[in-house]
Amino acid sequence: MENLTIGFLGLGAGLILLLLRVQIGVALGLVSFIGIGVLLNARAAWGMLTAVPFNFVGDWNLTAIPMFLLMGFVASETGISSGLFRAMRILLAWLPGGLAVASVGACAMLSAASGSSVATSSAFARIATPEMLRYKYDPGLATGVIAASGTLGSLIPPSILMVLYGYLAEVSIAKLFMAGFLPGLLSATMFIAMIVIRCSLNPRLAPAVTDTFTTRDFLVAAKEIWALPTIIVGVLSGIFIGLFSPTEAGAVGAALAICLGAARRSLSWGALYRSGLATLTSTAGIFMVVIGTTLLGKFMTLSGVPGFIASSLLSPGSTQLLVIAMVAVLYLILGCFLDSIGIMLLTMPIILPVAREVGIEPIYFGIILVKLLEIGLVTPPVGLNVYIVKAALGERVPLVSIFRGVSWFIAVDLITLALLIAFPVISLYLPSLMD
Amino acid sequence: ATQEITASIWFPDTYPLVTDGYQALAQALDQQSGGELSLKVYTGDSVLPPAAHLSGLRDGIVDMTYHAGTYTPSDLPADNVLAALGISFNDSMVLTAAVADFYLNDDQMQQMFRQQGVVFLGSYASPSYALMCTSPVVSLADIAGKKIRMPSPIHAAWAASVQAAAVNVPSSEMFTGLEKGQLDCAANSPNDLKTRSLWDVAKEVTLLDLGQYFAGWQYAMNQGAWSDLPEESRQLLIDSISDNLVTMTIAFEQSVAEALAEAGDHGVTIHEPGADLQAALDSFVAEQVEPMALEVAARLNVEGAADLISRFGAVYDKWQGLLADVDRDDAAALQAVFSDEIYGKIDVSAYGLN
Amino acid sequence: MMLQTVIDVLASNLAGRPIPGNLEVISVYHMVLVVFLPLAFVEMKKEPIAVDLVYRMLPDIVKRWVLLCGYLVTATFFGFLAWKTGGDALRSFAMNEMMMGAVFLTIWPAKLALPVGFGAALLMVLANAWQAATDPDFNPSPDVPEGAET
Ligand code: NA
Ligand code: NA
Numbered sequence: 001m002e003n004l005t006i007g008f009l010g011l012g013a014g015l016i017l018l019l020l021r022v023q024i025g026v027a028l029g030l031v032s033f034i035g036i037g038v039l040l041n042a043r044a045a046w047g048m049l050t051a052v053p054f055n056f057v058g059d060w061n062l063t064a065i066p067m068f069l070l071m072g073f074v075a076s077e078t079g080i081s082s083g084l085f086r087a088m089r090i091l092l093a094w095l096p097g098g099l100a101v102a103s104v105g106a107c108a109m110l111s112a113a114s115g116s117s118v119a120t121s122s123a124f125a126r127i128a129t130p131e132m133l134r135y136k137y138d139p140g141l142a143t144g145v146i147a148a149s150g151t152l153g154s155l156i157p158p159s160i161l162m163v164l165y166g167y168l169a170e171v172s173i174a175k176l177f178m179a180g181f182l183p184g185l186l187s188a189t190m191f192i193a194m195i196v197i198r199c200s201l202n203p204r205l206a207p208a209v210t211d212t213f214t215t216r217d218f219l220v221a222a223k224e225i226w227a228l229p230t231i232i233v234g235v236l237s238g239i240f241i242g243l244f245s246p247t248e249a250g251a252v253g254a255a256l257a258i259c260l261g262a263a264r265r266s267l268s269w270g271a272l273y274r275s276g277l278a279t280l281t282s283t284a285g286i287f288m289v290v291i292g293t294t295l296l297g298k299f300m301t302l303s304g305v306p307g308f309i310a311s312s313l314l315s316p317g318s319t320q321l322l323v324i325a326m327v328a329v330l331y332l333i334l335g336c337f338l339d340s341i342g343i344m345l346l347t348m349p350i351i352l353p354v355a356r357e358v359g360i361e362p363i364y365f366g367i368i369l370v371k372l373l374e375i376g377l378v379t380p381p382v383g384l385n386v387y388i389v390k391a392a393l394g395e396r397v398p399l400v401s402i403f404r405g406v407s408w409f410i411a412v413d414l415i416t417l418a419l420l421i422a423f424p425v426i427s428l429y430l431p432s433l434m435d
Numbered sequence: 436a437t438q439e440i441t442a443s444i445w446f447p448d449t450y451p452l453v454t455d456g457y458q459a460l461a462q463a464l465d466q467q468s469g470g471e472l473s474l475k476v477y478t479g480d481s482v483l484p485p486a487a488h489l490s491g492l493r494d495g496i497v498d499m500t501y502h503a504g505t506y507t508p509s510d511l512p513a514d515n516v517l518a519a520l521g522i523s524f525n526d527s528m529v530l531t532a533a534v535a536d537f538y539l540n541d542d543q544m545q546q547m548f549r550q551q552g553v554v555f556l557g558s559y560a561s562p563s564y565a566l567m568c569t570s571p572v573v574s575l576a577d578i579a580g581k582k583i584r585m586p587s588p589i590h591a592a593w594a595a596s597v598q599a600a601a602v603n604v605p606s607s608e609m610f611t612g613l614e615k616g617q618l619d620c621a622a623n624s625p626n627d628l629k630t631r632s633l634w635d636v637a638k639e640v641t642l643l644d645l646g647q648y649f650a651g652w653q654y655a656m657n658q659g660a661w662s663d664l665p666e667e668s669r670q671l672l673i674d675s676i677s678d679n680l681v682t683m684t685i686a687f688e689q690s691v692a693e694a695l696a697e698a699g700d701h702g703v704t705i706h707e708p709g710a711d712l713q714a715a716l717d718s719f720v721a722e723q724v725e726p727m728a729l730e731v732a733a734r735l736n737v738e739g740a741a742d743l744i745s746r747f748g749a750v751y752d753k754w755q756g757l758l759a760d761v762d763r764d765d766a767a768a769l770q771a772v773f774s775d776e777i778y779g780k781i782d783v784s785a786y787g788l789n
Numbered sequence: 790m791m792l793q794t795v796i797d798v799l800a801s802n803l804a805g806r807p808i809p810g811n812l813e814v815i816s817v818y819h820m821v822l823v824v825f826l827p828l829a830f831v832e833m834k835k836e837p838i839a840v841d842l843v844y845r846m847l848p849d850i851v852k853r854w855v856l857l858c859g860y861l862v863t864a865t866f867f868g869f870l871a872w873k874t875g876g877d878a879l880r881s882f883a884m885n886e887m888m889m890g891a892v893f894l895t896i897w898p899a900k901l902a903l904p905v906g907f908g909a910a911l912l913m914v915l916a917n918a919w920q921a922a923t924d925p926d927f928n929p930s931p932d933v934p935e936g937a938e939t
Pocket of ligand 2: 335336338375376377378379380381382383384
């Protein structure tokens with residue numbers, strides 16, 4: 001059999017297993033194991049099972065995930081997050097979908113500190129979503145907003161993806177970081193606009209606050225409001241002053257949450273135990289998926305499927321706009337079943353020469369690529385950010401509802417993407433000030 | 436029939452060991468074999484995670500890899516003993532030649548590779564490390580108290596000896612570490628000023644020669660894949676690697692020269708190390724490095740380590756002599772020496788075939 | 790893990806002395822423990838991440854068969870993983886394997902966490918499969934959904 005045929009058959013088999021409710025990590029991992037065995041030989045397939053799980057977990061950048069999850073679980077168990085959201089609900093009563101809007105803002109703030117989209121989503125999945133559900137927000141909206149806003153993590157600097165792109169494309173990382181700011185803010189603004197419009201057209205998505213509040217309520221709420229911002233501001237300023245790295249920030253945030261919980265006297269051993277346990281199961285659940293997607297990435301690379309798709313879409317000698325359009329199609333397709341870093345590594349050797357040939361400005365191009373990869377994080381069936389939200393919430397919202405909720409955000413993202421492509425100045429204005 | 440060798444190197448496409456190493460080798464093989472022998476190169480961790488470039492080679496996931504030997508000290512004990520000496524070398528052409536010569540011919544090294552089921556084919560050496568800092572670090576007084584990303588335990592020990600703190604951050608956090616001040620300096624090859632944009636954040640570079648890195652291999656093949664190649668393909672591979680190592684090493688050094696030449700445009704100041712700082716490094720290298728390499732050997736149960744080190748030292752000295760009068764930019768002349776003294780002597784009907 | 794990172798941050802800033810090898814210990818030991826040991830627990834709580842879009846629409850009897858086959862497929866994969874990583878851990882133990890970053894670190898105990906985690910998950914999946922086969926009312930979703938419901 002041709003390698004490509006094996007690759008596509010493998011993808012199909014994986015999809016069938018997924019739909020038959022085999023857990024994602026196992027479905028993708030098993031298909032890749034068998035696929036590599038057919039492509040190469042049994043020894044290589046077994047070898048991949050030793051090469052991937054252990055080495056992948058030892059990745060320092062991923063240590064942020066359990067720590068941010070712990071921070072979120074502690075904040076939620078000790079009532080720190082519900083306090084803030086109760087207060088915000090009162091303060092934002094005038095705004096349709098107020099809590100969802102607040103969540104976008106909070107994710108954007110953390111994005112300015114964290115370099116990773118999955119870390120950003122994992123931090124807020126547990127803090128914000130349960131509160132929105134408590135106030136009868138539409139489950140799709142309550143989860144989709146976190147999965148989608150988490151993707152701001154890689155667009156608003158710092159950003160692990162931009163560091164990688166800067167390295168591969170040999171452009172200044174500092175300029176890329178500057179270039180990401182406005183597109184990140186634009187994305188956040190578009191999300192907010194969409195939420196407000198949808199919620200005012202259909203108030204059932206986010207039930208408006210009908211109670212009347214007394215001054216006393218405001219005072220009680222105001223007392224509740226400080227704890228979570230204290231944690232977030234503490235984490236953010238620590239990163240900006242250089243006290244610790246974004247990766248270490250998760251641990252600091254978790255420790256702060258525990259200290260504040262203790263100070264508020266809402267921290268019990270039981271709460272600590274439940275947070276720890278929930279962190280462990282969520283982390284193990286997420287990493288099982290990550291191991292599966294990583295194995296799939298290796299299998300796809302060896303079978304040549306991504307290269308085939310890339311070279312059949314891209315032909316040298318096109319115009320700039322055509323190249324960008326084709327790359328967009330390519331990344332949206334690959335984004336459905338591969339992780340962002342994998343896509344970038346696999347396609348850059350094919351894409352970069354074509355982009356250079358037609359003379360696309362590399363910083364502008366990088367921002368568009370990062371935005372595309374971010375969209376891939378929330379598209380089914382392999383949407384890592386969606387899985388993160390799912391893992392943090394357990395069985396409370398079905399995966400399908402999250403994907404449905406996130407589809408609105410994808411639609412808005414496509415508009416943002418079109419704006420970014422049409423107006424390079426959005427990406428290039430800030431970096432141009434650096435010269 | 437046409438043959439394809441699959442290969443993996445975890446550096447990205449822009450790294451000299453990829454562009455002037457693997458990709459150049461792939462081109463050379465393609466041309467000289469008339470398309471009969473091709474090299475399919477996977478970069479980054481698209482097929483194997485960095486630390487798995489030995490186990491993946493052993494298991495035949497790919498036929499050929501680059502491997503940073505210090506990732507797997509227990510699998511490559513003798514290699515790691517020699518790698519501990521890295522801080523004391525500062526001529527990458529001599530080092531590349533000496534490592535190739537020694538690893539291809541020394542019984543202890545060959546036995547180590549046989550045990551792993553891999554066939555060593557070619558070496559590499561990085562250009563010398565330098566200090567890339569956010570504030571000027573010229574003297575002993577400057578370096579005291581600085582937080583420095585160091586590439587090895589030996590370097591970390593030296594940092595401690597001059598009252599600096601060695602910090603270990605992954606390369607992906609080097610840029611932000613320097614930007615936000617968790618790091619005051621990074622000790623790496625200065626081509627990273629350009630490739631990793633460090634010149635945006637590290638404006639003070641001190642050319643203190645902190646040695647070179649050569650652990651593991653640039654080219655090694657899975658034993659089965661190597662012996663399955665027909666003899667003429669093995670010969671072609673050996674000859675191409677011989678020439679490739681020279682041009683690759685020249686290009687690697689040039690990437691540093693270019694980065695340093697362009698650094699001024701990015702507001703970087705380049706310093707020579709102060710006499711006291713240089714003296715502190717020199718005395719550390721003279722007194723501490725060999726005992727530390729022997730400590731590594733004890734930890735990894737390497738027998739006859741002192742002898743191993745002196746045998747390698749002899750080969751290094753031999754190459755210093757051989758290349759003393761050769762112009763380092765004259766690729767053809769260097770290639771002639773590599774071929775005469777190393778690769779021309781390999782018998783492809785026997786080497787690596789059990 | 791959190792404590793060690795926080796202490797490292799404090800040590801690095803207050804004393805100017807980060808913990809030697811902190812990065813290696815956290816990324817090798819803590820992460821491996823956090824990621825692999827709780828796998829069985831994820832299975833026990835029936836919380837692995839899966840897509841139930843099609844499954845929900847199936848008739849009950851088909852559901853049971855699909856579920857059972859799914860558990861067996863999962864058990865097979867965990868079995869493969871446990872077997873292979875177990876062999877790797879033994880090899881690592883036999884040679885007292887180390888890794889080198891800023892310090893030397895013995896890594897075989899961390900490698901041992903993989904077969905233990907995968908093996909326990911395998912047993913738990915088999916237990917779930919047994920229940921699914923014998924108990925017609927078996928619910929493949931988490932038993933006690935927590936908190937405010939939607
Ligand atoms: Na960010
Ligand atoms: Na996706």
